[in-house]
Amino acid sequence: MNKAAEMQAVVEMTRSIPCAPAILPKLLKLTEGSAADIGELETLITMDTGLATSVLRTANSAYFGNASRCDNIADAVLRLGSKTLYRIAANTLTGRWLVHPLRGYGWEPGDLCRHSLCVAICAEVFAGMTNLADTSTAYTAGLIHDLGKFALAYANLSALDDVASRVPNEYATWREAETAILGYDSSQVTKALLENWGFPSAFISVGFYYQSPSLAPDVDKPLVTLIHAAKHAASQLGYGVGADGYYYEPDEKCLTEAGFTEDQMEAALPEILSSMQRFVAPDGVVHFN
């Protein structure tokens, strides 16, 4: 099989995974406005049983619950508000997709989920400190930035073991090794997946350019740079970082131009950790509600 056909086969394999996060773009659009259409949201949420259950459970949790029990999605939407609702949906949909046991990157089951969540939280915090993106968009971009790696590992390619064994002795970065050995890299797979699922072009740019934000189209560069910063900050915290995690080059020029400083990012880590620890127990178990 030639390299292009093999990459397409990797993308096709992921179509069979149930509940891929394909409804996220529509959900993001519905929740990002100030007046979300509750009817449409209700329809979208009830299409996915697991998501509907998560929404109802959270609406009735001690944190959100009040005297009256909430037993339908429309009431739950009103009680939770669009931002919380979106966070639950994004975590539920991508979370269940990212917990499969995988090979190739040295991940334990759930590692990609923990790491993606940490990147999402870093992105959300950094978005709040800068004007590079709104917080919901940043959060989603963080969750989906590395889906291509999941697809590659899910396809169980033996060549991934070859990639792992040849970094750093033969190839300085993980991306170089993927390109040389597979004939393509994980960012191309992420791009193909997100295009298939109809994600907006800004998210596709994130998936494709987050490792080299200088190359991103100008219109998407702020979000891509934000995810680049979030990715590396999250790697410092260690959550779900696999064998590839530290074999990427930070684009310091791009980070500086975007206004980031080392001190600012380090000072944000305690807040990022507190958010992570709301979702991830000390033993690594992720709980989204």
Added chain:
Amino acid sequence: MAQRQQPLEDQMRTLVVGVADFKISTDSFTYIVTFALGSCLGITFHDEKNHVGGLLHAMLPNSSIREGQKIRPPMFLDTGLPLALEAMVRAGAKRDQIRCKVFGGAELMLSDKFFRIGSKNIDMFYQLSDSLALDVVAWEVSGRVNRTIRLDNQTGDVLVKVPSKPEFIR
């Protein structure tokens, strides 16, 4: 590496230490574990004679970045290390019997201006280990690996796991 009495593996209890946390045990048949250190430092403390062990998972070198704000002392090396030593002594360890091992401090490649927490943590630990007169008997720091560590509280051995590699003992 010390010889351990042989409890069955499933008789060993496990105590999990989160990020920015410190835990201690006086039970020999206990593992104290912390996951995925990244650029953080995991420091084990062990007094073999008095059967006291502890593990600190510190994220950042210096609490001054949170000046004037409420802090979690184990989050920072400058506040976490003295706290850990005091707790060890309170739990029955003799100060001059405590042996330390240090892990973590991973770093990204080619980073001059950003993401240097790993090396800052290691530098700070060097300074503090000197001023606190720590007896450091093993180092497994820096590099581009994410480490999970498990202190065997009977022997003081630390089992280290990195992605895609078999576990080894320090």
